[in-house]
Amino acid sequence: MAPLQPVYEDFSTCCTDFVEGIEYLRDRAIPQAVERFQLAYQSVGRNDIYHSKYASYCGLARVLSGDKSGLDLCRSVARSEIHDGDVFLNLARAEWFHKNRKNTVVALKKGLQIDNRHPGLRLMREQLGIRQRCPLPFLPRSHKLNQALGKLMRNGYQAGTDSTDI
DSSP states (O other): OOTTOOSOOOOTTSOHHHHHHHHHHHTTOHHHHHHHHHHHHHTSOTTSTTHHHHHHHHHHHHHHTTOTHHHHHHHHHHHTOSSOHHHHHHHHHHHHHTTOHHHHHHHHHHHHHHOTTOHHHHHHHHHHTOOOOOSSTTSOTTSHHHHHHHHHHHTTOOTTOOGGGO
16 A cells, blocks of 8 residues: 555645655655645644645654654544545554554545545545445345345446436
């Protein structure tokens, strides 16, 4: 799993320190990335639209540098985030780095609730192989009815549609 790839590429409205931090992160120059992300994070107030994004990247870079406080920063930022899927992706990456699969899955699910189309969250979920909920959760996953309904749902079947409508 490649934990260092940024998901978005539009840096036109981000500060210079953040953009440089992304470049250092791509190059795996972690100490320099931590420094730049820290500067970006400190340059904005709590009400700035980029506060959470900058903080989450700062936390992820700290985690990758071996600083455990980075995970706390990622968790703290995610608790109050309601818009930015990148924050949850960075939390999931940080949890994965600390080998906490359960918290990784939780972060991905919360991120996808906020932004279901987020490419990074979707890719990481796919790479982890997270299962979808059973169609009938009161039956075991191995039950034939759950398996049949699951196949229909994965293939895009919609209730009430006739095959002649297609």
